[in-house]
Amino acid sequence: MHRQLKTFIYILLFAAPVLAGAQFLPEPVQYVINPEVPGPNQAVTIEAQGIGAFLGDATITWTVGGKVAQSGIGLRTYTFVTGGVGSVTNIRVEIKSSSNGSFSKDFVFRPSTINLVWEANTSVPPLYGGKPLYSAGSPLKVVAFPTVVINGARVAPQSLSFQWMRQDQALPAQSGLGRNTLSFDGDQLQPQEEIGLKVYFGQNLVAQGGIIVPVSEPQLALYQRDSLRGVLYDTALPRGIALNDKEITIVAQPYFFSNTALAAGALEYAWTLDGNDTTGPDAARGILTLRQTGGGEGQANLAATLQNTNVDQLIQSAQTMMQIVFGAQSTGTSLFGL
8 A cells, every 4th residue: 555655656746747737738729910910901811720730731721711721731821901990801711731730710800990089288379270290298189089980889999908008118007998099298318109909899809000200300480579469470570570660579479399398498598699698578488579779880790599487398399589670870779678
C-alpha cells in the first residue's frame, strides 16, 4: 500500500508540467482581418494563417450568406466588399487538412461609421466667420458622432462604450459608456495632437477612427477703433497707413491664443514705436492711441507683441508691425502713445 501511494504521487508530479504546458499551445489556425473594423462599402481581406505548411495542402472553402464563394486547395485569403451601414455579412471558412484535421470559423460584419469633430477654445474676433484654430497648449475638445446599426435600429451613443486614446496612450479615466466627448489641454511640445477612438457595443468592437489636429501659430492683427462705430473688425489695418487725423486708436486682436489664458489675464501686450517702448492707459489691454504733435511730416514704425505667460502655453506668442506716415515735415513732430 505504501509503495502504491509513492507511485501515485510520482505520476502526478511527472504529469503536471505536461498538462500545464498544453494550456499555452497556440491555435493551429489564426485569422487576420484587414481592416479590422471595416466601414460601409469597403474591401476587406481575411487571411488564414497556420503553424507549419499544412494550409497549403488543405481544402479551404469560403461561404458568404450560406453560399460558396470560393473553394480550393490552399485558398488562404478571401476578399469581399461590405454593404452599407446596418447591413450584415456572414462569412464562414472551412478548412479540411489530411494531416491536421478540420477547422471552421464564422465571421459577422456590420459596417458602421464614426465622425470625429474637433473644437479649439482659442481667441477670434467677434462675428469671425472661420473656425478657431488650435494652438499648442490650448484647450481642445473632440466629439464623436457614431452611426452604428444593430438589427435595423440605430444604437444611441449612450449605449456605446467609447475608448479614447491620445498620442497612442489609452485614456481610461475619460473613456466609458456614453462618453463620446473628449476634452483636454493640449501639449505645447507636440507638433500635433493625435486622437484615436474605439467604439464597443457590449463586448463587440463596432467602429474605430482617429483624427490628427494640427498646431497653428497664434497671430496678432491690428484694427482701428472708431469713436462712434467701435472697433472696425471688417478690415484689418494694412502694413502701412497715412495718419490723416491728429490721432488714431489701434486695437491689437489676438487670433488663436488660449481663451483660458485670456480670461485669466495671462496675455501680456507690449508696444514699441521706432524700437522704443511706448504705452498708454489701455495699452495692457491691447489698445493704443497715437496722437501727432507739431505740424511736420515723417513716419514711424509701430510694433505690437503679445505673449502668453501661462507656463503650459509659453510657446504662444505673436508680433505684428505697421508703418504710419504723418503730416508735413517738422523736426518738432512726433507720435506719442496716449
